[in-house]
Amino acid sequence: MIKTNEKRTATDLSNKLQRFWALSEQKIKLIDSNYDESKGSPVFTVAGEYTTRGWTEWTQGFQFGSAILQFEATGDQAILERAKQQTLTKMAPHVSHIGVHDHGFNNVSTYGNLLRLMREGKIPFNEWEKNFYELALKISGAVQASRWTSIKTGGFIHSFNGAHSLFVDTIRSCRALIVSHELGHVFQGEGDAKISLLERALQHIEATARYSVFYGEGRDSYDIWGRTAHESVFNVKDGQFRCPNSQQGYTGFTTWTRGLAWAMCGFAEQLEWLDTADEESLTPFGGKAALEKMMLKAAQATCDFYIEHTPVDGVPYWDTGAPNLHKLGDYLDRPADPFNDFEPVDSSAAAIGAQGLLRLGKYLSEKGNAAAGEKYVQAGLKVVDTLLDEPYLSTNEQHQGLLLHTIYHQPNGWDHVPAGSKIANGESCMWGDYHIREVCLYLQRMINNDTYYTFFNCVK
Secondary structure (H helix, E strand, O other), X not given: OOOOOOOOOXXXXXXXXXXXXXXXXXXXXXXXXXXXXXXXXXXXXXXOEEEOOOOOXXXXXXXXXXXXXXXXXXXXXXXXHHHHHHHHHHOHHHHOOOOOOOHHHHOHHHHHHHHHHHHOOOOOOOHHHHHHHHHHHHHHHHHHHOOEXXXXXXXXXXXXXXXXXXXXXXXXXXXXXXXXXXXXXXXXXXXXXXXXXXHHHHHHHHHHXXXXXOOOOOOOOOOOOOOEOOEEEEEOOOOEEEEEEOXXXXXXXXXXXXXXXXXXXXXXXXXXXXXXXXXXXXXXXXXXXXXXXXXXXXXXXXXXHHHHOOOOOOXXXXXXXXXXXXXXXXXXXXXXXXXOOOOOEOHHHHHHHHHHHHHHHHHHHHOOOHHHHHHHHHXXXXXXXXXXXXXXXXXXXXXXXXXXXXXOOOOOOOOOOOOOOOOOOOXXXXXXXXXXXXXXXXXXXXXXXXXXXXXXXXXX
């Protein structure tokens, strides 16, 4: 269980953040100088060098988005110009990619961040440039929404596995639909039928809350408050839910911690957006109060599970039901050990989950629940504090990664096991590097009393 005996504020991390951004700049320039782009998008490191390996092209937006965040934190104009040029020349295929469920990852992290910077006055206003970013975001949201499976209780954006497959990850890609909707985009289907992007986003969020998250209500023998299933499988002929499953976790009845983290972050940020939404626009979908209740329950459940099932320093092992965890003894009562002989940790889950904890904590505090809010904020700050130190922060000038001890696909054995080790460790991934930068920017803006950082700052 995460221990938060020491009370922290964002300001307490100021010195660590300053060091972090200096290291972050080194890593961005190292990748730009050394990565062979002909290989495809960089995904994860092997012996400290980024390489590509993936099911789909889902990480390039994190690469260029990282540079955009770096500019915002440090003002490095050269890094910004490079990121803008890379977005212009390389991201268009991601906007029209009909084969992935990752539009919120790739396109909101690039076009969305650039539009947000312009709206916030951090880069010069240019009408054509603004229109370019907006058009990309409008189309991206519509393409994401087109991956649709109808079920008895509504519908969901299906994963690349096929129409039967709901991934918990996609909760964070709902940003793409919300942004497109807020920009006033009209999504049309056969016979010019107009399809509500808002409705599809809300139905996907509800499906994720209903089928991907467990609440200890007797759903099955492994029903525990806040655990998640990576994949939910449906019969596409009659729309019935069939079973939980997992692609990257140990089983459908254990909790893959990166999937858990996607849910924590996704539900928390959608709660923040919901709070700004017009009540009248939500009435056809059950109303704001009912939607908030559903999202808040899922956000609190997943964040509670993370706190309870993560070691004291806030970094989880890759799956809370991993088969060899018992060999570690009382592993939840001490800091995580990335160098153990039995099961890897996944610091990328920590970087993603930390943002969910911090956002939920702020949301609850502003709703008058200060005690609960403080619980989540302190847990989030503890996680970030841990990640900003060795052995998680990459200080080796030759290592291209920023956040060490991340895991991509443990079941498939894709992650690098260094010589002399029995498990994968010491490597980085593009989503981990992006999300540690994003949560650090989130805190940096708080320290600087800047506008609160949300994905929908690009449209509101």
